[in-house]
Amino acid sequence: MDDIEAIKILKARYFRTVDLKDWPALRALFCDDATVDMSQAGGAILGPDDFLESVMSTLANVLTVHHGHMPEIMLSGSTASGIWSMEDLVRYPDGRELHGYGHYHDAYEKHGSDWKIKSSRLTRLRVDITDAAESPTTA
Amino acid sequence: MDDIEAIKILKARYFRTVDLKDWPALRALFCDDATVDMSQAGGAILGPDDFLESVMSTLANVLTVHHGHMPEIMLSGSTASGIWSMEDLVRYPDGRELHGYGHYHDAYEKHGSDWKIKSSRLTRLRVDITDAAESPTTA
Amino acid sequence: MDDIEAIKILKARYFRTVDLKDWPALRALFCDDATVDMSQAGGAILGPDDFLESVMSTLANVLTVHHGHMPEIMLSGSTASGIWSMEDLVRYPDGRELHGYGHYHDAYEKHGSDWKIKSSRLTRLRVDITDAAESPTTA
Numbered sequence: 001m002d003d004i005e006a007i008k009i010l011k012a013r014y015f016r017t018v019d020l021k022d023w024p025a026l027r028a029l030f031c032d033d034a035t036v037d038m039s040q041a042g043g044a045i046l047g048p049d050d051f052l053e054s055v056m057s058t059l060a061n062v063l064t065v066h067h068g069h070m071p072e073i074m075l076s077g078s079t080a081s082g083i084w085s086m087e088d089l090v091r092y093p094d095g096r097e098l099h100g101y102g103h104y105h106d107a108y109e110k111h112g113s114d115w116k117i118k119s120s121r122l123t124r125l126r127v128d129i130t131d132a133a134e135s136p137t138t139a
Numbered sequence: 140m141d142d143i144e145a146i147k148i149l150k151a152r153y154f155r156t157v158d159l160k161d162w163p164a165l166r167a168l169f170c171d172d173a174t175v176d177m178s179q180a181g182g183a184i185l186g187p188d189d190f191l192e193s194v195m196s197t198l199a200n201v202l203t204v205h206h207g208h209m210p211e212i213m214l215s216g217s218t219a220s221g222i223w224s225m226e227d228l229v230r231y232p233d234g235r236e237l238h239g240y241g242h243y244h245d246a247y248e249k250h251g252s253d254w255k256i257k258s259s260r261l262t263r264l265r266v267d268i269t270d271a272a273e274s275p276t277t278a
Numbered sequence: 279m280d281d282i283e284a285i286k287i288l289k290a291r292y293f294r295t296v297d298l299k300d301w302p303a304l305r306a307l308f309c310d311d312a313t314v315d316m317s318q319a320g321g322a323i324l325g326p327d328d329f330l331e332s333v334m335s336t337l338a339n340v341l342t343v344h345h346g347h348m349p350e351i352m353l354s355g356s357t358a359s360g361i362w363s364m365e366d367l368v369r370y371p372d373g374r375e376l377h378g379y380g381h382y383h384d385a386y387e388k389h390g391s392d393w394k395i396k397s398s399r400l401t402r403l404r405v406d407i408t409d410a411a412e413s414p415t416t417a
Contacts, residue, residue: 001214004283005143012209015224016242019264065240065264067208067224069345070290075279085293085345089240091265099414101343101367103294125297125343126369128414136238136267140353144282151348154363155381158403204379204403206347206363228379230404275377275406 003115004073007080007108010115015066021059027052030117031109037121041102065089068104078110079118086122095132101125142254143212146219146247149254154205160198166191169256170248176260180241204228207243217249218257225261234271240264281393282351285358285386288393293344299337305330308395309387315399319380343367346382356388357396364400373410379403 001009010029017026030036030048037045046054069085083105090098102124109118140148149168156165169175169187176184185193208224222244229237241263248257279287288307295304308314308326315323324332347363361383368376380402387396 001143004279008209009211012211012222012224015209016211016222019224063265065226067226069208069347070286070293072287072290072294083290083294085290085297087343087345089265126341126367130414134414136269136273140282147348148350151350151361151363154348155350155361202404204365206365208347228404275408275412 003075003080003110006115007073007082008071010108010117011068011071011082011084011104011106014117015068018055018059018066019064023052023056026055031111034117035119037119041100041122041124041127043122061093063091080108080110080115082106082108091135095135097130097135098127099130100127142214142219142249145254146212146221147210149247149256150207150210150221150223150243150245153256154207157194157198157205158203162191162195165194170250173256174258176258180239180261180263180266182261198229200232202230219247219249219254221245221247230274234274236269236274237266238269239266281353281358281388284393285351285360286349288386288395289346289349289360289362289382289384292395293346296333296337296344297342301330301334304333309389312395313397315397319378319400319402319405321400339371341369351386358386358388358393360384360386369413373413375408375413376405377408378405 014026014029017023017029027048032048034048035045036048036051039045044054066088067086069087071082071084073080073082083103086102086104088098088100092098102122105121105123107118108115152164153168156162156168166187171187173187174184175187175190178184183193205227206225208226210221210223212219212221222242225241225243227237227239241261244260244262246257247254292304292307295301295307305326310326312326313323314326314329317323322332344366345364347365349360349362351358351360361381364380364382366376366378370376380400383399383401385396386393
């Protein structure tokens with residue numbers, strides 16, 4: 001498999017493991033010295049273990065859907081950069097909903113034959129919040 | 140064209156032919172012994188002809204939008220597996236709307252130079268139903 | 279980078295530069311003799327400079343999100359065709375929202391080592407308009 005395809009699958013697994021709450025698989029996608037920067041989206045800049053702890057506690061009882069679109073991946077030897085358009089949908093236990101749109105700005109690093117996330121920074125185009133009373137009914 | 144790209148186009152055509160109701164083109168994407176498993180999404184497990192008949196009657200007067208995202212395709216000679224994140228939007232004639240999210244778990248098989256869908260199973264993260272009165276107005 | 283990947287990145291930049299209102303970068307993605315056909319979507323058929331002028335004035339105070347999905351790109355030497363599924367979300371200053379779905383039907387041309395958009399035609403599956411009072415609150 002070529003490197004660009006491998007990086008797309010890496011990021012696909014990021015989104016899928018978040019939504020399926022497969023925390024060990026999510027952690028394995030990051031370099032040990034990775035940084036995840038959610039500061040522009042109202043969050044923190046965290047290393048991979050703190051990020052995992054934060055996600056595990058924040059999303060424990062939350063239904064999420066995360067989608068990534070139209071990657072722009074640039075290879076440079078055993079490192080790469082990537083921009084992804086994204087959309088997320090978060091339903092909180094009290095029925096409130098967050099529907100967000102933006103871009104991920106990532107760096108990747110190849111370790112042996114595996115690509116891992118070295119850094120990831122989220123910027124937002126738009127975030128909508130819907131009251132519980134106005135949110136759609138889940139079947 | 141490489142095999143992974145060919146499989147992505149196969150699945151793109153699945154979504155596009157469903158939404159454009161191009162039934163013969165949709166049928167041609169499946170192996171004759173394919174199975175489509177919608178049992179986790181409230182549907183049946185069907186062969187390709189029964190699936191087509193079901194889709195043709197269910198969607199005849201229904202406006203649909205189906206999107207697939209972030210494929211994880213793994214090749215193994217002339218077979219392959221694929222996981223896709225998905226979103227669908229279904230507007231029924233009475234104005235009710237279904238908005239769903241989940242994953243397709245597929246198998247593919249190469250016949251000559253053409254890839255076809257050998258099996259497809261849908262799992263759901265979330266399905267929202269909106270009443271006709273609360274659905275947006277289509278221009 | 280292979281040609282298909284280069285064309286996917288070209289289109290990703292189209293969507294990203296529209297949403298970030300990076301007009302010079304958007305213009306640079308088109309051939310000088312390109313045509314953009316929005317006639318089926320209630321718009322005009324325009325050359326690249328008129329298209330840019332139209333987009334710049336229409337979207338100046340408008341928040342947009344454009345996503346492209348599941349490209350079907352067919353190469354033929356230094357030209358190529360592409361079909362993309364698409365979704366757009368447009369928030370007007372008065373609070374009204376447009377939420378659209380459809381397909382782009384594109385042609386591309388290679389100039390030196392760069393792919394550019396030769397023509398782009400939008401067809402719609404569905405367009406929803408939401409009143410300001412019913413639109414979600416942006417955080």
